[in-house]
Amino acid sequence: MKQIIAGLNAIDFSPEQLIHFNNVSxxxxxxxxxxxxxxxxxxxxxxxxxxxxxxxxFNEEIDWQRLEERKKQIAIGMKLFHSTCETHHLNxxxxxxxxxxxxxxxxxxxxxxxxxxxxxISNRSSLHHDTEISVKSxxxxxxxxxxxxxxxxxxxxxxxxxxxxxxxSMYAIRQATQLLEKLQPAKVTVLYVDEKNTGKLTEEKLxxxxxxxHFKNWDLAVCNGEPSVEILDFLQNRPGSLVTLGxxxxxxxxxxxxxxxxxxxxxxxxxxxxxxHP
Amino acid sequence: xxxxxxxxxxxKFSESTLAYASQVINMSHAHLVGVFLEDFTYTSYKISDxxxxxxxxxxxxxxxxxxDKNTRRQSVELFEHTxxxxxxxxxxxxxxxIAIQELIHESIYADLLIIDxxxxxxxxxxxxxxxxxxDLLSEVQCPVLLVPSSYKPIENIIMLYDGEPSSxxxxxxxxxxxxFLKHLNTEVLTVKNNYESLHVPDNKLIKEFIKRHFPSAxxxxxxGLPEEEIIRxxxxxxxxxxxxxGSYRRSRVSRWFRTSMADIIMKELxxxxxxxxx
Numbered sequence: 229m230k231q232i233i234a235g236l237n238a239i240d241f242s243p244e245q246l247i248h249f250n251n252v253s254x255x256x257x258x259x260x261x262x263x264x265x266x267x268x269x270x271x272x273x274x275x276x277x278x279x280x281x282x283x284x285x286f287n288e289e290i291d292w293q294r295l296e297e298r299k300k301q302i303a304i305g306m307k308l309f310h311s312t313c314e315t316h317h318l319n320x321x322x323x324x325x326x327x328x329x330x331x332x333x334x335x336x337x338x339x340x341x342x343x344x345x346x347x348x349i350s351n352r353s354s355l356h357h358d359t360e361i362s363v364k365s366x367x368x369x370x371x372x373x374x375x376x377x378x379x380x381x382x383x384x385x386x387x388x389x390x391x392x393x394x395x396x397s398m399y400a401i402r403q404a405t406q407l408l409e410k411l412q413p414a415k416v417t418v419l420y421v422d423e424k425n426t427g428k429l430t431e432e433k434l435x436x437x438x439x440x441x442h443f444k445n446w447d448l449a450v451c452n453g454e455p456s457v458e459i460l461d462f463l464q465n466r467p468g469s470l471v472t473l474g475x476x477x478x479x480x481x482x483x484x485x486x487x488x489x490x491x492x493x494x495x496x497x498x499x500x501x502x503x504x505h506p
Numbered sequence: 507x508x509x510x511x512x513x514x515x516x517x518k519f520s521e522s523t524l525a526y527a528s529q530v531i532n533m534s535h536a537h538l539v540g541v542f543l544e545d546f547t548y549t550s551y552k553i554s555d556x557x558x559x560x561x562x563x564x565x566x567x568x569x570x571x572x573x574d575k576n577t578r579r580q581s582v583e584l585f586e587h588t589x590x591x592x593x594x595x596x597x598x599x600x601x602x603x604i605a606i607q608e609l610i611h612e613s614i615y616a617d618l619l620i621i622d623x624x625x626x627x628x629x630x631x632x633x634x635x636x637x638x639x640x641d642l643l644s645e646v647q648c649p650v651l652l653v654p655s656s657y658k659p660i661e662n663i664i665m666l667y668d669g670e671p672s673s674x675x676x677x678x679x680x681x682x683x684x685x686f687l688k689h690l691n692t693e694v695l696t697v698k699n700n701y702e703s704l705h706v707p708d709n710k711l712i713k714e715f716i717k718r719h720f721p722s723a724x725x726x727x728x729x730g731l732p733e734e735e736i737i738r739x740x741x742x743x744x745x746x747x748x749x750x751x752g753s754y755r756r757s758r759v760s761r762w763f764r765t766s767m768a769d770i771i772m773k774e775l776x777x778x779x780x781x782x783x784x
């Protein structure tokens with residue numbers, strides 16, 4: 229049994245989203261723990277003091293109303309969570325995290341096999357967060373593989389393993405293969421991004437040896453050109469595909485695509501995106 | 507089906523590597539690749555063996571080369587016959603370039619590497635950890651099972667845990683590679699200093715995580731210096747114990763591995779050691 233955690237915005241989630249997280253977790257063979265991101269801390273606004281010491285302070289009077297309103301919204305979210313679990317017989321563990329959502333998720337990810345995130349997760353009522361920053365920060369710091377769930381809740385039908393011959397792209401393929409072995413998609417495709425236009429698949433024999441041990445059949449698709457454009461193009465009209473991407477911006481060496489191509493794919497919110505880094 | 511590689515020096519064939527690989531393959535039904543490191547710079551003879559009173563004897567060179575060729579062939583045949591008799595799915599790679607580079611490269615495309623902890627890939631004897639193993643561990647790209655020179659079936663598991671991401675990562679990878687060992691006696695071993703409590707670091711989170719993967723695991727917390735206490739504790743364990751440990755001196759050094767716990771374990775003990783690092 230795997231330990232799967234899902235980060236959920238306490239004041240902005242739908243029952244369908246919760247059910248879908250649960251379905252994905254079940255398919256992987258996991259036990260789902262929902263981390264309820266309440267994010268009370270980031271609502272504490274730092275207001276400059278009217279003194280020349282340059283320090284900042286929390287102004288309780290100004291923020292009190294906002295905090296109270298947020299607590300009410302969280303209570304509504306909590307109620308919705310429990311009613312959804314009851315109605316749909318979901319056996320989920322819930323953990324409330326009231327602090328910095330990124331730090332909380334990163335800590336939880338150390339003790340998990342996989343982190344599920346909705347591509348649109350954000351604490352929208354906060355002035356300090358937007359979708360991109362929030363997901364990006366988690367991806368940079370996560371200590372387990374992350375699966376980004378698309379807004380269209382389709383079933384996973386195909387694995388698309390992006391590969392450019394680098395260790396990080398192979399590492400992501402290996403991690404996805406090991407973690408998602410129960411999914412058994414109908415199709416497996418290696419999308420080879422021939423960045424140097426060599427016309428040759430890097431380490432074809434070793435790659436084939438690895439994939440052959442895990443999958444009965446797999447296809448190869450080769451593309452040349454700008455990786456993000458090619459990948460997005462390939463993923464068009466392939467609903468239900470799960471695309472793997474190697475390291476997410478750790479260092480130049482370990483980054484699969486040199487220009488943060490995964491941002492574009494992630495933000496296009498097309499498909500399931502599996503991201504991990506060695 | 508996972509892909510496991512077992513590395514051999516064909517001139518000094520490690521029967522224990524084959525025996526441990528056989529135990530793992532029998533239980534996991536994985537695909538086994540015998541990687542025979544036939545480094546062109548490595549022979550069983552020394553340069554001094556070639557010199558006669560008339561200088562270097564071409565005849566002697568030919569004889570010794572033929573002898574090495576035969577020894578290597580016999581090792582491959584022994585591996586092949588053993589796998590055939592056991593009904594394993596297997597294949598053989600005979601790598602003739604620089605051994606360390608070949609093996610690191612092979613490890614990118616493997617789920618696990620099994621190798622004798624005393625492997626030197628030279629004709630010299632070296633105390634453990636050998637230079638070859640140290641170089642391998644600092645660069646290897648998949649988890650490694652280092653085995654002692656004599657085979658003892660694995661019956662107990664001790665997982666070293668210090669709260670650092672690397673130790674959790676090792677446990678996580680071990681659970682993916684050896685799910686069939688979950689029923690064995692499993693212990694999570696932590697060492698804390700004399701002023702700390704007896705709680706394991708991140709008590710709640712690690713116990714929840716371990717429960718999913720090793721439901722019957724016990725916890726052992728010792729006090730003192732990790733380098734001393736772990737060795738003392740492991741010396742009291744049976745030869746059938748497998749040790750799981752985290753990072754092996756990479757850029758981000760974990761607290762336990764400042765002096766490389768894995769080195770100390772290899773030097774002081776003859777137990778199989780599972781190492782995985784990010």
